[in-house]
Amino acid sequence: MKYCVFILIISLFSCTNKNNENSNENSKVIQKVIVIQPLGDFKIDQAKKIFTKIKTINSNVVLRQNIPFPDNSYYKRRNRYRADSIIKSLRLNIGNDSVIVGLSHSDISTTKDKIQDWGVMGLGYRPGKSCVVSDFRLSVKNKNQQFYKLVLHELGHTAGLPHCAVKTCLMRDAEGGNPLDEEKNFCNSCKSFLKLKDGN
Numbered sequence: 354m355k356y357c358v359f360i361l362i363i364s365l366f367s368c369t370n371k372n373n374e375n376s377n378e379n380s381k382v383i384q385k386v387i388v389i390q391p392l393g394d395f396k397i398d399q400a401k402k403i404f405t406k407i408k409t410i411n412s413n414v415v416l417r418q419n420i421p422f423p424d425n426s427y428y429k430r431r432n433r434y435r436a437d438s439i440i441k442s443l444r445l446n447i448g449n450d451s452v453i454v455g456l457s458h459s460d461i462s463t464t465k466d467k468i469q470d471w472g473v474m475g476l477g478y479r480p481g482k483s484c485v486v487s488d489f490r491l492s493v494k495n496k497n498q499q500f501y502k503l504v505l506h507e508l509g510h511t512a513g514l515p516h517c518a519v520k521t522c523l524m525r526d527a528e529g530g531n532p533l534d535e536e537k538n539f540c541n542s543c544k545s546f547l548k549l550k551d552g553n
Contacts (some may be wrong), residue, residue, distance in 0.1 A: 455485035477510035
């Protein structure tokens with residue numbers, strides 16, 4: 354799994370830096386910085402675990418101090434936070450060379466089809482530079498491993514990966530459940546997408 358995660362991180366966070374906008378000859382690939390942003394009362398020890406795991410495959414990772422949820426993200430009727438509002442706010446707090454992952458213990462939600470407030474484990478722009486994940490809906494058993502897989506899933510979306518039909522793939526759609534223990538790695542199709550994105 355570590356090899357595939359390495360491919361994900363490299364391909365997710367590669368970008369083109371052109372010294373001369375009119376010439377492709379002067380372009381070079383640089384790694385984006387992954388910003389880990391704990392939200393609200395998210396435990397710093399748990400944030401450090403995610404930081405440490407990602408750091409083993411990408412040294413360009415930063416762990417920030419906790420910040421409050423954006424004021425406009427709280428949905429009082431359901432006592433949870435709007436994930437779409439969170440990622441809109443988070444993307445304003447980083448540069449072009451970064452992608453940010455918000456970490457939450459609180460429940461989060463978004464609009465899905467005709468459902469105005471659908472509870473989710475995570476949400477990320479596809480492609481984009483911000484995402485948010487919550488451990489609120491995760492099992493107590495294997496919680497840390499599930500949370501790490503969830504982070505990788507949302508980072509996959511920021512790289513442009515859609516949901517995947519393969520049941521053991523990290524990009525599987527949860528469809529209102531929690532299949533994370535069944536997910537093992539990125540499937541061959543998702544790996545190929547990431548390799549193509551990386552130019553390998």
